[in-house]
Amino acid sequence: METRVSPEKPTPVSDETLALRLLEGDESAGDELARRHCGALVRYLQRLVHSDHLAEELHQQTWISALEHLDRFDPSSSAGGFKAWLYRIATNKAHDHWRARGREKNATEGLKLITEQTAPEAGHRMEGVEAEAKLRAAIEMLPDNQKEILLLRYYSNLKFVEIAQMLGCPLNTALGRVHKAMIRLRELLAEPAGAESRTP
Secondary structure: OOOOOOOOOOOOHHHHHHHHHHHHOOOHHHHHHHHHHHHHHHHHHHHHOOOHHHEEEEEHHHHHHHOOOHHOOOOOOOOOOHHHHHHHHHHHHHHHHHHHHOOOOOOOOOHHHOOOOOOOOHHHHHHHHHHHHHHHHHHHOOOOHHHHHHHHHHHHHOHHHHHHHOOOOHHHHHHHHHHHHHHHHHHHHOOOOOOOOOOO
């Protein structure tokens, strides 16, 4: 009687190998890392901050930071590998939020600093309108692919995962675009009034 030999299952590629591939430009490696860790990371942050909304925001900040600093990840020296490194970033993001909240209760970051001003005084409302106008002008100066993601994220309130699916691009690509857009927006918004028109 012939004995059937079950084919061996391929050994899964390690997170560390995927991180190195992503660093070399393999976007599919980033998709696989996100698939492996997104759900568990969000649940970790939910337990940490006791807020689904805040956990989602910190989760997105964590991936943006991980992509930005991926070249600093050293598999040989990072105890616990990529997962532990990713969770350390997430924990630091939560701590940063708590520190900022303690220093200035009403402080927010990024676009929220401009779009969510609700001061009752008329003068403050006027400043908010002017800031909103400057923000819109700065967004118009961004490359189309960055502008599209920002408008979808901040004016349609879609999650990055949903935006990536809508645009047909990998999650890490969407996060990378919005990260670059935020850097450029901060530069534009820091310029004196009228300086935008002089930008080549």
